[in-house]
Amino acid sequence: MLLKSFIFALAVFSISADVCQQIPDSQIYDLSTFFLPTPDIYFGTLPANFNCTYKIKAPANSTYGFSAHVLVDNGLKGANDYAVITDVDGSKTTMTSRAAGPPIRYNVVPGAYITVQIVTKSVLMNSKFKVKVDYHQAKMGPVNQMKTGGEMNFFDLGKLSDGYHYFNTVTFIGTEQIFAYLTDFKDEDFMGCWDCFVMDGTIENHVKIYRTAEIYQYNFLSTTNAITVFSTTGKPFKFTLNPLSEARQFEWDSYYLLDSLRIDSAIEMFSNPQLRATQVVNFDTTGITMAHLAITSDVCKKAVIVSGPPNNSSQLLMDLTTNPEMPHHFDLQYFTVIHQDCTLGFMVY
Numbered sequence: 213m214l215l216k217s218f219i220f221a222l223a224v225f226s227i228s229a230d231v232c233q234q235i236p237d238s239q240i241y242d243l244s245t246f247f248l249p250t251p252d253i254y255f256g257t258l259p260a261n262f263n264c265t266y267k268i269k270a271p272a273n274s275t276y277g278f279s280a281h282v283l284v285d286n287g288l289k290g291a292n293d294y295a296v297i298t299d300v301d302g303s304k305t306t307m308t309s310r311a312a313g314p315p316i317r318y319n320v321v322p323g324a325y326i327t328v329q330i331v332t333k334s335v336l337m338n339s340k341f342k343v344k345v346d347y348h349q350a351k352m353g354p355v356n357q358m359k360t361g362g363e364m365n366f367f368d369l370g371k372l373s374d375g376y377h378y379f380n381t382v383t384f385i386g387t388e389q390i391f392a393y394l395t396d397f398k399d400e401d402f403m404g405c406w407d408c409f410v411m412d413g414t415i416e417n418h419v420k421i422y423r424t425a426e427i428y429q430y431n432f433l434s435t436t437n438a439i440t441v442f443s444t445t446g447k448p449f450k451f452t453l454n455p456l457s458e459a460r461q462f463e464w465d466s467y468y469l470l471d472s473l474r475i476d477s478a479i480e481m482f483s484n485p486q487l488r489a490t491q492v493v494n495f496d497t498t499g500i501t502m503a504h505l506a507i508t509s510d511v512c513k514k515a516v517i518v519s520g521p522p523n524n525s526s527q528l529l530m531d532l533t534t535n536p537e538m539p540h541h542f543d544l545q546y547f548t549v550i551h552q553d554c555t556l557g558f559m560v561y
C-alpha cells in the first residue's frame with residue numbers, strides 16, 4: 213500500500229513537472245504533430261496557476277529544415293487568464309477570455325520560431341487553450357552570391373513553387389548591406405500575402421524577420437550583408453536587389469515587371485531634383501520593347517537608359533532626351549532608367 217501511493221505520488225510529480233515540456237528536436241520530422249500543453253491538458257482544462265512559455269521552432273539550415281504550422285485555439289474562461297503569442301517578427305498578441313474566436317493559424321518559416329505563453333490565475337475557471345503544431349519538411353531554396361558589375365540581381369520566388377511545400381525561399385549574400393526592392397505594393401497578391409517574409413541575414417544567422425505585409429514602404433535595407441526572402445507557395449513574389457553603395461546614389465522610383473503590366477499600361481516618372489532610378493526587368497525572358505516615349509516637362513536635365521543595374525560598369529544605351537526613334541527593341545532582360553528634373557512616360561512590353 214505504501215509502495216503503491218509512493219508510485220502514484222511519483223507519477224503525479226512527473227506529470228506536473230512536465231506541463232511546460234517543449235517539443236523535443238528529435239521528434240520534429242515531416243508530418244509530425246504536437247499538442248501543447250501536454251496532450252492530457254490539451255484535451256482537458258488548464259490547471260490553476262499555470263504559467264508556461266512554449267518556444268515553437270521551425271529548425272532549419274540552408275539545405276535542410278522544416279516549417280511549423282501552428283493552430284492556436286483560445287478557450288480561456290477566467291477573466292484574468294491570458295496567453296501571449298510572439299510572432300516570428302517579434303510582434304505580440306495577447307489573448308483573453310474576451311477575445312475568443314475561431315482558431316488562429318501561424319505559419320513559421322524555416323529557421324524561425326514563435327513563442328506562446330499561457331497563464332492562468334489561482335482560481336480554476338475551466339479555461340482551455342490548445343496549440344496544435346504540424347511540421348512539414350521544407351524545400352530550402354538557393355543561396356546566391358550577389359552578382360557585381362553589370363549584372364542585375366533579381367528573383368521571382370513564384371518560380372520555385374511546387375504546389376506542395378508551404379514556403380519558397382531564396383538567400384542572397386553580398387559584401388555589403390543589401391537594398392531590396394520588393395514587388396510594388398499596388399500588387400494585390402503581395403498585399404494579400406500575410407505569409408511573405410524578409411529575413412535580415414541567412415537562415416542560420418539572422419537578426420530579424422519582417423512580414424512584408426507590414427513593411428509599409430516597398431523597399432528594404434538589410435543591416436547584415438545577406439537577406440533571405442520567403443513567400444507562400446503560388447505567390448508571384450518578385451524583387452530586385454542592389455548593393456547599398458549602388459543603391460544609395462539614387463532615390464528609387466520603383467522597378468517594373470513586364471509580365472505584371474497590362475499591355476496598354478504606361479510607366480510615368482515625375483520630375484524630381486534627386487537622381488532617380490527605375491529598374492525594368494523582364495522576369496520571364498530576354499527582350500524589352502519600349503514605345504510611346506514622351507517627355508512632358510519643359511526642362512529635362514537627365515533621362516537615360518543604362519545597361520544592367522545603375523553601376524559604373526553599366527553602359528549608356530540610350531539618351532531619352534534626344535528624341536530617339538520609337539518603338540525600340542532592346543535585346544536584353546533588364547535595364548535601368550535614370551532621370552533627374554524630368555517628367556517622362558513610356559510603355560514597355
Ligand SMILES: *[C@@H]1O[C@H](CO)[C@@H](O)[C@H](O)[C@H]1NC(C)=O
Pocket residue numbers: 263264331
Ligand atoms: C510566468 O513565468 C515567467 C517565467 O518564469 C515569469 O517571468 C512570469 O513573471 C510568470 N508570470 C506569472 C503571471 O506568474
Ligand SMILES: *[C@@H]1O[C@H](CO)[C@@H](O)[C@H](O)[C@H]1NC(C)=O
Pocket residue numbers: 273274275276
Ligand atoms: C543541415 O542539417 C542537416 C541535418 O542536420 C545536415 O545533414 C546538413 O549537413 C546541414 N547542412 C548544412 C549546410 O549545415
Ligand SMILES: *[C@@H]1O[C@H](CO)[C@@H](O)[C@H](O)[C@H]1NC(C)=O
Pocket residue numbers: 523524
Ligand atoms: C566607380 O567605381 C569605383 C571603384 O569601385 C568608385 O571608386 C567610383 O566612385 C565609382 N564611380 C561612380 C560614379 O559610382
Ligand SMILES: CC(=O)N[C@H]1CO[C@H](CO)[C@@H](O)[C@@H]1O
Pocket residue numbers: 360361362455457458522523524525
Ligand atoms: C557605384 C557602384 O556600385 N560601383 C560598383 C560597380 O561594380 C563594380 C564591379 O563589381 C564595383 O567594384 C563597384 O563598386
